[in-house]
Amino acid sequence: MKQITSIQNPFIKQLVQLQEKARARKQSGTFLIEGQREIMLATKGGYEIETILFVPELLTEHQVGQLAGREANYIQITKEVYQKLAYRDTTEGVIAVAKSKELSLDTLQLGENPLVVVAEAPEKPGNIGALLRTADAAGVDAVIIANSKGDLYSPNIIRSSVGCLFTNNIATGTTDEVISYLNANTINIYCATLQNATSYHLQDYTLPTALVVGTEATGLTQQWRDAAKQNIIIPMSGEIDSMNVSVAAAILIFEAKRQRGF
Numbered sequence: 001m002k003q004i005t006s007i008q009n010p011f012i013k014q015l016v017q018l019q020e021k022a023r024a025r026k027q028s029g030t031f032l033i034e035g036q037r038e039i040m041l042a043t044k045g046g047y048e049i050e051t052i053l054f055v056p057e058l059l060t061e062h063q064v065g066q067l068a069g070r071e072a073n074y075i076q077i078t079k080e081v082y083q084k085l086a087y088r089d090t091t092e093g094v095i096a097v098a099k100s101k102e103l104s105l106d107t108l109q110l111g112e113n114p115l116v117v118v119a120e121a122p123e124k125p126g127n128i129g130a131l132l133r134t135a136d137a138a139g140v141d142a143v144i145i146a147n148s149k150g151d152l153y154s155p156n157i158i159r160s161s162v163g164c165l166f167t168n169n170i171a172t173g174t175t176d177e178v179i180s181y182l183n184a185n186t187i188n189i190y191c192a193t194l195q196n197a198t199s200y201h202l203q204d205y206t207l208p209t210a211l212v213v214g215t216e217a218t219g220l221t222q223q224w225r226d227a228a229k230q231n232i233i234i235p236m237s238g239e240i241d242s243m244n245v246s247v248a249a250a251i252l253i254f255e256a257k258r259q260r261g262f
Helices: 010-020 022-028 036-044 061-068 079-085 125-138 155-160 175-184 222-227 245-259
Strands: 002-004 030-034 049-054 073-077 094-099 115-120 142-146 170-173 188-192 197-199 209-213 230-233
Touching (some): 036 049, 061 073, 115 125, 125 155, 142 175
Parallel strands (some): 049 073, 115 142, 115 209, 188 230
């Protein structure tokens, strides 16, 4: 089995670029996954694992072999090399190089009565990760990011989603493209917004439904408000007029799941 002991190794330098730069990830079509659970979820989600690097003092070959099967290349690395690559503070001793997936709307496969969550232009990785965790917990049919502001394969999002980036059915597109896609598939659009809205719990989400949320700072664009079957609002009793986008999405998602008998 191959071993790498130097942080100056050319392959390790390439991986550092993957960890740090979205451009490198886009150009290579690969990204890094850190941690046993995340690698297992990626494998389960159909991601192709090219290489697994591990610290033999922390994980045995048998343990590592269960993460991705025989197809991947396995490389033993030192703790120093691992620390150069690792993004998280906790040390599990294993990092994978995986191939990115095509996240276009055309790749989505929806059932007869889908429940879809759309987030327009989310910026904070923590919010995206929390939204993906909620979507996974509720078993929604798809998560669509409209007007994406960043790279979904960034280590921040992978970490904050605790691997749920790999367990959800995800696609990206412009707002125009997403609205056209939803209309073409006869999916009712419900937009969380303050303008011309009624209480969220008064709507019927038992038919094909898209729940759309925007950023806390600016909310949804006018395009979404015009495209909605109904604009909806979560009544609040405090002084502020908005809440964390992932929290708002969770409230809407689980109301829809409740109506559908979960």
